[in-house]
Amino acid sequence: MSEQTIVTLRDVARAAKVHPGTASRAINPATRSQVKVATAERVLAAAAELGYRVNPIARSLRTNRSLTVGVLIPDLTNPFYPPIVRGVEDELSVASYVALVANTDNDAAKETRVLETLRERQVDGLIVMTAKRKHPSLVELAATGMPMVLVSRDVDGLKVSGVMLDDEEAIEMAVDALYGLGHRRIAHVAGPRTVSTAVSRRQAFLRATKRASGVSATVLESAQFSIEAGRIACGRLLEEHPDITGIVAANDMIALGCLSALAESGRSCPGDVSVIGVNDSQFLDHTAPPLSTVSVPKYEMGRSAAQLLLSQIQASGGRPAAEVRQMKPDLKLRGSTGPAPG
Template identity: 50%
Template structure:
């Protein structure tokens, strides 16, 4: 049985083929009378017609695909961000191709080369480092890029991030109000904008609130991982650093802090309060449920996709950076220090 064509749909709906095409394309549907669009949609459904994205891409010189480049697919931060991306791309007739880099620059280049060979119309990238030659190269080639949850220095590229500095100020302020003065920051990688922004905000807030400014109260991590979080906390103890609370650079580092506390026979929050950052799913199921700074995951992804589609439609559109608000979610992992 021959598949129905766009012309068949147009005839069934009693409209011109071009009108049927506009009615079935989410990007041009607004150009068609609402009643006509509904009639065309009903005709397409009754005939079992589905648009041919390859044919449409040949007409528009676009592949209608977007590359989504993630540093670690196992990080629970990213699925809700990807959902926001997809929920914005799909109504516009686009689809996303997701690749994982494992935080490996060589793998990242190979994956991006693969995406570009598939003629993606742009890239949403969550792997940006402060010094990122590949991004510079892609930008020079005119590849449409939006960074998500990351920024990069000295490059005019659009980015969507949570307000990291405000989130850290809120976290430190929460602990200070509980009475904590010696707060350890388990800091994210200094090679990323997120790590740098959050550690700077931590130091600034400690100074503003007149808390202990001991340089040893910043425990650096090479990766945003549970294992590195545990290692950093153990290293702080090994150096003799004392603290009653931890502000972790992200929730995975906070989970590593939990591991280190258990390994030392300590209790959270009786011995050490812990607060994370990002608001990953299932934090309320931990023992104890983790206090965290929540970020608008879905909105971050949706905004990044929207900005990239705008850049594809208008190549001369200037880049812009968007900061989205964070919020404090208080659970059972934070309380006043013992004896305090």
């Protein structure tokens, strides 16, 4: 056909000698398994030869779906989130879906506005890394039947599918590592209590240190999951508890702030104080000293979240029951941890 000719699905079906419905299922990755392999290959070959391109508008009209998914992240500058988004996008693309990514700056009001905008754009579902534990707007939206998956952070009163890190095991790994190095005066620089992960990691720290014989445990809260907030919180910790020798930070950003606070106070890391973060963000092996951390399978979390959401969107005969997948952490000890002094 000439370049000016618009190739239709019927043209492809005619060339492959199949019904247009069969051609449609073969071309759509989400329904390709419903067609015999040989038939699908014949349809795809015909589509390639004719230069057929899927018309997303036409498809959305036929299926009553926009083929878009809203993805909300709380802090675009935090290197924890891009690998998750990449995993989401890669998994969605297999089903011909596109992610509309929005940054909320950990602001619940902004998050609510973004949610309303995505709803107006008729996204087929939402993947949310929410800014706050208490979020009535999300609860109300889920009640309307909007397919939704939470990642990393939970919301009070919201019973939907999610992909979460095993915070209990992650923090226990960090505490056990410091304990094994001889540390007995261990502190936790926690995240803000308005975020679910901050609460779960704080509680996990208190449980882990309670089980460890002879440990003196201290908790001090950081105002945000950020380097600057971590620096301020750790500075206060060092003033109030100068005998601390080990720190478990609620995430890597807070941990990097702790490294800055230690340098400002004239203490060496790990000579005087050892530090462990959580998340294993990119480039941590190039900090000074390289930061020990509990690694999180971020890309896999994103893919898993997209799989859960697509199963809701594509379900026939009722939505699947809410499923929470818990991801396993992995400890990575680097230069910021060492034996307890003295």
